[in-house]
Amino acid sequence: xxxxxxxxxxxxRWCVVPALxxxxxxxVPGPEGMRLAPAWLAQALAExxxxxxxxxxxxxxxxxxxxxxxxxxxxxxxxxxxxxxFLRAKWDKARGGLQTAEQFVEQECTRSSTTxxxxxxxxxxxxxxxxxxxxxxxxxxxxx
Numbered sequence: 001x002x003x004x005x006x007x008x009x010x011x012x013r014w015c016v017v018p019a020l021x022x023x024x025x026x027x028v029p030g031p032e033g034m035r036l037a038p039a040w041l042a043q044a045l046a047e048x049x050x051x052x053x054x055x056x057x058x059x060x061x062x063x064x065x066x067x068x069x070x071x072x073x074x075x076x077x078x079x080x081x082x083x084x085x086f087l088r089a090k091w092d093k094a095r096g097g098l099q100t101a102e103q104f105v106e107q108e109c110t111r112s113s114t115t116x117x118x119x120x121x122x123x124x125x126x127x128x129x130x131x132x133x134x135x136x137x138x139x140x141x142x143x144x
Contacts, residue, residue: 048099055101056091058142059135060084071131072120074112101142105135 048056063071064084071083078086090108098104110132111118119131 047096048101048104052098052100053095055139055142056095056104059101059105059139060088060091062138062142063087063135068124069134070122072122072128074115074117077122101139102136105132105139109135 066080070077120128121134122128
């Protein structure tokens with residue numbers, strides 16, 4: 001057992017932990033008890049609550065059901081079904097580091113990670129809207 005492990009097993013651990021938290025580290029459970037990890041790692045491993053996961057799943061179903069729009073990604077047009085599949089793949093890949101449905105939209109559904117181009121939605125009447133705004137509007141209609 002190393003020195004840091006002993007710190008967490010001693011009676012004074014409640015004095016040490018707040019100081020470590022302020023230093024950007026958090027205590028996380030490990031096979032040998034509590035261990036230190038950077039705060040960013042703990043957040044990256046966070047899972048969304050079941051309620052937030054349902055909100056995302058409902059959002060994806062709403063996108064797939066739309067027949068009045070196409071999804072514009074890197075200059076190419078995709079129907080609602082293709083858009084939903086693409087967004088689902090992003091959700092499956094990123095969900096471990098997200099805690100809310102809004103984070104999913106803001107971090108994963110706003111622009112291409114390859115080209116940096118913003119995603120758009122084009123409606124049947126030819127009008128366009130940033131995908132971020134469209135998805136957040138749809139999300140507001142999803143009950144938690």
